Amino acid sequence: MSPHAAPGWGSSHLTTIGPGPVALAPAEQLAIHQVLVRYAFALDQQDLAELESVLTEDATWAFTIAGQSDLGPVTGRAAILRFVREAIDAETDQRRHNLVNVVLRGADAGTAVAHAYLMLTSNAGGGSGVIATGFYTFRLERAGGGWRIAELFLGTDNAW
Template identity: 75%
Template sequence: MSTKAVAGWGSTYLAAIDPGEVALDAGEQFAVRQALVRYAFALDQHDLAALEGVLTEDATWTFKIAGETDLGPVAGRVAILEFVRQAWDAETDQRRHNLVNVVFRSADSGRAVVHAYLLLTSNAGGGSGVIATGFFTFRLEHAGGEWRIADLFLGTDNAW
């Protein structure tokens, strides 16, 4: 596996999601963004309860690392939580999942499709730096008064 993807590799994944109408008011758009932020904070703080709270029961996670290696899908909230628990056991640093350039592709009162860039930083060995970049596609569902992540695709530009 190469350590980085070729330029533009993610465009095929991003283009496959046709844009649609964004029929959410500013308050609901903020609520969707808050769900994404809660996801990132849960990962960084190793907070399984918070992560559980932002996922649907039947959520799926799929990854493409450095544009080459497929991982997943990891299907179901229970399996995702176990997957994350194992990943945390292997970490020796403090990571920060920075979600930037968040854009709604489509949304209504029950569903939202959102893209965001990932800037993954690490603080280890007395220094900090970027360890990976990439992009997310999130599909969220609104139920019980909350937005939750139903599907997540992460494509990283490099392996780490």
């Protein structure tokens, strides 16, 4: 079975955390964006130390594939790192997590919510292509002198 999503299937996930005011200076907004980019690069470079640095200790990670198959939540930074290590060990290609259309949906001095689209590409066997699309919802907290991902939800439009 190869699940695929109906148009607009993710809308209910995107609206569960309603938009709010973004009460942050541009430099703080950029700092949040950088955490998201560091997250994506850490996955692509299989850099678990970097991934660890962008997650809160009690972070949660949940997924749904085409609105049909749920995974997680994986709870706690250590559990997330184990989960990612297992996924990395199974990969035989170079993946790129392209985060596009990143938008802050609400932020204050201590918390932020961001949405982003995912375009997951793969380069294997001399060819490259898009293997999945989807969206993220990130909830970040100010912790340890910077921003960290406290909750991550990934909804993919297709299985791969």
